[in-house]
Amino acid sequence: xxxxxxxxxxxxxxxxxxxxxxxxxxxxxxxxxxxxxxxxxxxxxxxxxxxxxxxxxxxxxxxxxxxxxxxxxxxxxxxxxxxxxxxxxxxxxxxxxxxxxxxxxxxxxxxxxxxxxxxxxxxxxxxxxxxxxxxxxxxxxxxxxxxxxxxxxxxxxxxxxxxxxxxxxxxxxxxxxxxxxxxxxxxxxxxxxxxxxxxxxxxxxxxxxxxxxxxxxxxxxxxxxxxx
Numbered sequence: 001x002x003x004x005x006x007x008x009x010x011x012x013x014x015x016x017x018x019x020x021x022x023x024x025x026x027x028x029x030x031x032x033x034x035x036x037x038x039x040x041x042x043x044x045x046x047x048x049x050x051x052x053x054x055x056x057x058x059x060x061x062x063x064x065x066x067x068x069x070x071x072x073x074x075x076x077x078x079x080x081x082x083x084x085x086x087x088x089x090x091x092x093x094x095x096x097x098x099x100x101x102x103x104x105x106x107x108x109x110x111x112x113x114x115x116x117x118x119x120x121x122x123x124x125x126x127x128x129x130x131x132x133x134x135x136x137x138x139x140x141x142x143x144x145x146x147x148x149x150x151x152x153x154x155x156x157x158x159x160x161x162x163x164x165x166x167x168x169x170x171x172x173x174x175x176x177x178x179x180x181x182x183x184x185x186x187x188x189x190x191x192x193x194x195x196x197x198x199x200x201x202x203x204x205x206x207x208x209x210x211x212x213x214x215x216x217x218x219x220x221x222x223x224x225x226x227x228x
Contacts, residue, residue: 026192033191036175044175048168052209055161056154056217062161063107064100071096109149112156115163116145119206122199154217162209163202170201 036044055062071092079088100107120141124134149156174191177183190197 026195026198029198030188030191033171033174033178033187036171038176038179041172041175041179044168044172048165048170048172051161051165051168052212053216055165056157056213059108059157059161060104062164063104063111064097066111067100067107068093068097105149105153108153108156108160109146111160112149113142113146115141115160116148117142118163119203120144122203126196126199128195158210158213158217162213163206166206166209167202170205174201 072089075092076085076089079085117138121134121138124137145159174187178187
């Protein structure tokens with residue numbers, strides 16, 4: 001999932017300079033799906049379910065992992081310019097992981113804001129609103145997601161863990177279906193030809209997972225953020 005989002009962000013910068021291309025192309029999603037092998041797909045599905053059912057329990061670890069991954073991406077970019085992509089990525093990973101560990105609540109706020117931005121940006125994208133202003137739609141969700149973390153901290157945790165878990169499960173399943181020859185062309189057509197498909201299959205399950213996590217926390221004595 002994290003590789004998918006980083007690839008989308010990288011492609012966005014390139015496509016934004018060309019007015020004839022959409023800011024986010026369906027081809028980007030398809031490239032990520034075909035790049036996932038069977039083992040990786042099954043791993044994504046398994047870890048996605050962990051995030052969905054227990055993400056709110058291990059959110060501190062998830063925040064550190066996300067920060068480390070972002071640090072690695074940034075570090076590799078800087079390192080490539082300085083002559084050592086590997087060392088740049090390693091340093092960025094370690095530094096951001098160490099910084100994120102004592103700043104878990106800040107990390108949750110940032111990830112909750114990003115999740116909100118992805119959801120509203122995805123809705124904008126699915127409705128085929130003007131591509132050049134998709135950042136405006138994403139910004140609304142980004143601000144709302146960030147504000148939620150300061151109002152109801154638990155909702156922000158559930159928001160980003162639900163979206164992350166749903167994204168991993170869905171893209172893992174799409175990759176598995178793509179590897180199964182009879183359904184490969186159907187998956188390709190749905191992802192590439194129907195712009196609403198990817199946002200819908202990500203956002204609706206994410207909202208369902210958000211509802212599920214809320215029920216688990218409310219209805220079970222063992223499901224509590226207290227002392228987690």
